[in-house]
Amino acid sequence: xxxxxxxxxxxxxxxxxxxxxxxxxxxxxxxxxxxxxxxxxxxxxxxxxxxxxxxxxxxxxxxxxxxxxxxxxxxxxxxxxxxxxxxxxxxxxxxxxxxxxxxxxxxxxxxxxxxxxxxxxxxxxxxxxxxxxxxxxxxxxxxxxxxxxxxxxxxxxxxxxxxxxxxxxxxxxxxxxxxxxxxxxxxxxxxxxxxxxxxxxxxxxxxxxxxxxxxxxxxxxxxxxxxxxxxxxxxxxxxxxxxxxxxxxxxxxxxxxxxxxxxxxxxxxxxxxxxxxxxxxxxxxxxxxxxxxxxxxxxxxxxxxxxxxxxxxxxxxxxxxxxxxxxxxxxxxxxxxxxxxxxxxxxxxx
Numbered sequence: 225x226x227x228x229x230x231x232x233x234x235x236x237x238x239x240x241x242x243x244x245x246x247x248x249x250x251x252x253x254x255x256x257x258x259x260x261x262x263x264x265x266x267x268x269x270x271x272x273x274x275x276x277x278x279x280x281x282x283x284x285x286x287x288x289x290x291x292x293x294x295x296x297x298x299x300x301x302x303x304x305x306x307x308x309x310x311x312x313x314x315x316x317x318x319x320x321x322x323x324x325x326x327x328x329x330x331x332x333x334x335x336x337x338x339x340x341x342x343x344x345x346x347x348x349x350x351x352x353x354x355x356x357x358x359x360x361x362x363x364x365x366x367x368x369x370x371x372x373x374x375x376x377x378x379x380x381x382x383x384x385x386x387x388x389x390x391x392x393x394x395x396x397x398x399x400x401x402x403x404x405x406x407x408x409x410x411x412x413x414x415x416x417x418x419x420x421x422x423x424x425x426x427x428x429x430x431x432x433x434x435x436x437x438x439x440x441x442x443x444x445x446x447x448x449x450x451x452x453x454x455x456x457x458x459x460x461x462x463x464x465x466x467x468x469x470x471x472x473x474x475x476x477x478x479x480x481x482x483x484x485x486x487x488x489x490x491x492x493x494x495x496x497x498x499x500x501x502x503x504x505x506x507x508x509x510x511x512x513x514x515x516x517x518x519x520x521x522x523x524x525x526x527x528x529x530x531x532x533x534x535x536x537x538x539x540x541x542x543x544x545x546x547x548x549x550x551x552x553x554x555x556x557x558x559x560x561x562x563x564x565x566x567x568x569x570x571x572x573x574x
Contacts, residue, residue: 229343230306232316233425234329236375237350239322242385245418246350247319254315254422260284260306262299263319282306282313299332307341315426316342323371326378344431349379350415353387353398376406380430385415411511411552423530428510482552484514485562489572491547493518493525497534499568504532506564507556514549515539 237243244263251259262284284302306313318329326347333342376382384398399412413424493516500512512529526537527549551561565573 227312229341230313230316231345231427231429232318232329232333232342233345234318234320234326234347235350235425236320236324236326236348236379237322237385238352238355238369238372238375240355241322241350241352242415242418243319243350246383246385246415246420247317249417249419250317250422250425253419254426257314257422257426258282258311260313260316261319262302262316282309299329300335300337303332303338303342315345323369325371325374330378346381346425346428346430347379348381348383348425349375349409350383350385351376351398351402353384353390353395356384356398356401357390357394359401373405376402376409379406379409380428381411381413381424382406382409383413383415383420385418387414388416421528421530421535423533424511428530481554481556482550483556483558483561484548484550485558485565485573486546486548487570487572487574488546489570490517490519491570493536495569496527496565497536499565500527500529500534501532502568503551503561503564504529504534507551507553507561509551509553509556509561511552512549514547516547516549 235243235247247261247263251261260282284305306316318326320326320329330344330347333339333344382402384395384402387395387398390398395414402409402412410430411424413420496516496518503509504512509529510531512527512534514527516525516527517523518525524539526539528535528537551558562573565571
């Protein structure tokens, strides 16, 4: 195959976390992307039932064990089928089994036969949030399925699922608990109604070296060598099992950083969106999100941006005393971001 490598998103999570439902919604909302979806037999039946008539979606069923143990060699025939198609696939989605680590798939993509045709895009863990909150906080690792924390530690992004009935305080507690269990997770996103914006799972390029190499770094940023994530007690690999945990995939790049800014001043929405667009163009910002008070009458909006694409949702809740925005990127500059916000908006950002 010639041309750009096909990006691959790997979706993992325990049985019952809602991987297949979230994946089905993602496929439905992915626009005109031509997708190849690799799932086990049970997932294949569920997804085919919804997307059987979708000409842009190609479903590949594989035995459950393919994405759990060993070297992942049984995945090779499916990858060959994808490459042999007459029409080029835009993106590949791989759903692992519940008791699996995504490193098996990741290692397969690095094999000489496939590394020039496929590239890992992002690794996602879908989390059963009520189950996460129900565990014993004092004995977290002991009360969770032993595969859960290793899945998180190998992931770039964690999706808090099954959250529709949860309060803001419960969501905050879930994020805190997840960060405690796996501080190396880059991003945490919320999936209301088991849905998440396709742009957060497709095309992030987190594992394309060129993106990280060419991203500008702010003055004073000194990259340091990242340490491999240690194997937790009670994990499958610690017990001598073989879920193929390849250490080089678990090294976290310290360049991916985040920071928050806040203001007590009500913002002009149009001016703020313009400023965020310029910041995304000038800074290596991947993700921006926050709750902001805008206009008159105590309006409050949820702002979510992926690079220069920004969405705004009206919030039913009343305006709070302050607004806050969070930025995530590859060595982003907090100082320059504040300068841009204060010069182009209603100001008072700090």
